[in-house]
Each structure stands twice: as C-alpha cells, then as structure tokens.
Amino acid sequence: MPYAVANARGVVMVDVAKxxxxxxxxxxxxVNNAPHxxxxxxxxxxxxIAELGYHPNVAAQALARNRTHVIGMLAIASDLYGPARRVFTIEQATRRHGFRLALASLPDLERDTVAAGVQDLLGSGVEGIVVEVPNHLVDLDLGRLDLPVVTSAGRIAGVARQAVIDTDQADAARQATNYLLGLGHETVWHLAGPRDxxxxxxxxxxxRAALRDAGRRVPPVFYGDWSARAGYQRGxxxxxxxxxxxxxxxxxxxxxxxxRAIAETGRRIPEDISVMxxxxxxEAEFQMVPLTTVGSDESGTAERMLSELVALIEGDEPPEAEIDLGFSLIxxxxxxxxxxR
Known part of the structure; x- marks a missing residue:
C-alpha cells in the first residue's frame, strides 16, 4: 500500500503560536532571534517548535530577498551502485548549473521517514526537487507545494510541473533477452530484483514480453535483492x-x-551458461569473464534531469511526455x- 506523507498541510507558524x-x-x-x-x-x-516539528519556511524568506539556488533530492539510502551513482551524478550536475544540492537520504520508506525528508528539503529552501525513490510505494503529496519536480521513478500524481526522465527499462530488458535468444538459446532465465x-x-x-513474443517457454523467476551475494546464492x-x-x-x-556461482559448480561461461x-x-568489464550488459549514459541522464528542472524553476512549461534517454547493449x-546437445 502507498504510504502517505504525514500532515499534508504541514506545521505553520500559527500552529506554533497557538x-x-x-x-x-x-x-x-x-525564530529570527530578535532581541527583547x-x-x-x-x-x-x-x-x-520542538513538539510540533515546525521548520521555518526558509524558501519563502529567501524568495522575499532573492533566489536560494538550492535543489533538493529525495533518495533512498543505499550502498548499491545504481542509486549511489545517481546521487553523485546529480550532485555534480547541480554544481555545473550553479545550484547547491540539499539531499534527503531516506533509510526506509515509512510514513514518518518520508514526511521528515520532505520537510527537511522545504526547510532548506529548495526551488525544485529531484525524486529518486520508488514512488509507487509512497504517496508523495508534492502537488500542494507548487514546486517543480523531476524524477526517473515514474509520474507523480498531483504535481503540475514535473518532468519524467528515464531509460525505457522494459525495452532494454526485452532487447537483452532477444539478443540471448538470437544466439540460439531455447529460452532465457531471469534473476530479478526485489518485487517492490x-x-x-x-x-x-x-x-517476459520478449519470451512470449518469440513463443518461448517462460521459466520461473528467481528473485534477489540487487546484491552480488543474492546473485551468488540464487546462481x-x-x-x-x-x-x-x-x-x-x-x-x-x-x-x-x-x-562466481556458475564457475564454482564446474560449468563454463559462456560455453555452458551465458550471462547478461x-x-x-x-567492474563489469574486469571480471574473469567480462560481463555482457545493458548500459546508459548516467552523466548525460543527470545533466538532462537538472537541465529540465532548472528550466521548470525558471518558468518553462513541463514536457508533456516522458523523456527517454536510450540505452545500449554492451x-x-x-x-x-x-x-x-
């Protein structure tokens, strides 16, 4: 079930006064440290203030003076390469655009955690937000904030000014599977990421679509958690x-x-089993058997995300369709x- 961001209205100064x-x-x-x-x-x-969790509206104060030039990023805390690389590339792109990045790194997707992350970004006076969490799990009530948003995790309901930028991952997986079928394999097994x-x-x-379109048997799915350990165990x-x-x-x-699992069981790569x-x-290129894989231009993706977000911040109309940045089979x-046989 989606999680709702707690306290949709947010705590305001009048609540503290009461x-x-x-x-x-x-x-x-x-709040302003005035004397007397x-x-x-x-x-x-x-x-x-402490009891209510009130955060002064730094954004409003800054806009009264001038721009803050701060961009927020809501991301899941992870040491996995993909999420960590995205945070790094976004931070570098933010600097190139003359902005500073305020990062809300979420240890989990619980209601209170997500709400606190959003409030932290608002307290930093962000002018726009990069959303890099699986937002189908979280009801991100960002529409009320009237802030531009860019995301690679799918369109967020209620946000009027947003850009969705991603690789067509389904098509990339389809082409990867078709490539293996084209080598002559009767079917292709799948080691999937987490279900959610x-x-x-x-x-x-x-x-699955590639196998069905080719009229091939669809084997049972083996699920992992994105880690090499899971790959080894299921392997x-x-x-x-x-x-x-x-x-x-x-x-x-x-x-x-x-x-590694295939090698330890005495089977050869790719003579007995092909892996993609x-x-x-x-490090994929430098394994004992270099890994065939799907690649994309991560730096280019980050640059495009920031370009679109800055354009929205400056008043441009959001793109009507999702922006597909492409991929390549390596x-x-x-x-x-x-x-x-």
Whole structure:
C-alpha cells in the first residue's frame, strides 16, 4: 500500500503560536532571534517548535530577498551502485548549473521517514526537487507545494510541473533477452530484483514480453535483492539445473555473483551458461569473464534531469511526455551460443 506523507498541510507558524499561547509575531521574533523576548516566552515557543516539528519556511524568506539556488533530492539510502551513482551524478550536475544540492537520504520508506525528508528539503529552501525513490510505494503529496519536480521513478500524481526522465527499462530488458535468444538459446532465465522496486518490475516485464513474443517457454523467476551475494546464492540454484543455458540478471552485481556461482559448480561461461547483466558498472568489464550488459549514459541522464528542472524553476512549461534517454547493449565474453546437445 502507498504510504502517505504525514500532515499534508504541514506545521505553520500559527500552529506554533497557538501551542505556545503567544502571537504569530512573537513566534516570528523567536525564530529570527530578535532581541527583547522574555526568556520564559522564548522557552515556550521553542518547546512548541520542538513538539510540533515546525521548520521555518526558509524558501519563502529567501524568495522575499532573492533566489536560494538550492535543489533538493529525495533518495533512498543505499550502498548499491545504481542509486549511489545517481546521487553523485546529480550532485555534480547541480554544481555545473550553479545550484547547491540539499539531499534527503531516506533509510526506509515509512510514513514518518518520508514526511521528515520532505520537510527537511522545504526547510532548506529548495526551488525544485529531484525524486529518486520508488514512488509507487509512497504517496508523495508534492502537488500542494507548487514546486517543480523531476524524477526517473515514474509520474507523480498531483504535481503540475514535473518532468519524467528515464531509460525505457522494459525495452532494454526485452532487447537483452532477444539478443540471448538470437544466439540460439531455447529460452532465457531471469534473476530479478526485489518485487517492490519499479525498476525490477520493468525489467521483468520486458524479459517476459520478449519470451512470449518469440513463443518461448517462460521459466520461473528467481528473485534477489540487487546484491552480488543474492546473485551468488540464487546462481547456485540456477547453475545446478541442466536446462539453464542463458540468464538475464536485473543488475550487474547480481550477475557478477552469478558468474562466481556458475564457475564454482564446474560449468563454463559462456560455453555452458551465458550471462547478461544490467547497468554497466565499472567492474563489469574486469571480471574473469567480462560481463555482457545493458548500459546508459548516467552523466548525460543527470545533466538532462537538472537541465529540465532548472528550466521548470525558471518558468518553462513541463514536457508533456516522458523523456527517454536510450540505452545500449554492451557485448563481452560472458555471452555466447548454447552448448550443443
């Protein structure tokens, strides 16, 4: 079920004033560190601020003076290569555009965590937000904020000014699967990402569509958690099956774990089993058997995301359709024809 961002309206200065039993002007004086406020009154206001979780509207204050040139990013905290690389490339692109990045890194997608992340960004006076969380899991109530948004995680309901920028991951998975079928494999097995990740669903959908369109058997799906460990553990199961000759893994780290599992069971790559990954991480090229994979221009994606967001901040109309930045199949030695029977 989607999670709602807590307190859709947000805590405002008048709420603090009511809780503290003072005027809104007094709250403003405390927030702005004005002199001549009695210590007892200041203490009551500060207590109300802490209890209510109030964040001064830095954006409004800054706009009254001038632009803040701060862009916010809402991202899931992860040491996985894909999410971590996206944060890094967005931060670099933000600097190139003359902005500063305020990052809300979420340890989980619980209601309170997401709400706190959004409030932290608002407290930083952001002029626009990059959303990099699986937003089908979170009801991101960003429409009320009237801020421009750019995302690669799918369109967000209620946001009038947004740009959606991504690779067509379903098509990339379809073409990767078709490539393995074109080598002569009767079917292709799939090592998928977590069931609740949008990227994993898209890649699984593309893989399945390719097999069905080709009239091939659709094998059972093996699920992992994006890690090399999961690839290794599920790879041991796949490698022991005589009917497995080709595997498309939903990311390179699982594919690299799969490579090790296949080698340890005594089967050869690609003579017995072909392996294909997704992401083109830097180490994919330098495995004992270099990994065939799907790649995209991550720096170009970050640059386009920031260009679109800055244009929205400056008043341009949002694009009507999603922006597809393309991908490429990168052929290395982990893929080849099936073994002769």
């Amino acid at each position: 809780r503290a039993g003072v005027s809104q002007k007094t709250v403003s004086r405390v 406020v009695r210590p007892g009154v200041r203490d009551r206001v500060m207590t109300a 990740w949008d990227a994993a669903r898209k890649r699984l959908t593309g893989w 041991l199961e796949l490698a022991r099956r005589d009917d497995v000759t080709a595997v498309f893994a939903a990311n390179d780290h699982m594919a690299m774990g799969l490579l 990954g997704y992401d083109n991480v830097p 052929f290395r030695r982990s893929s080849g024809p099936p073994p002769s």
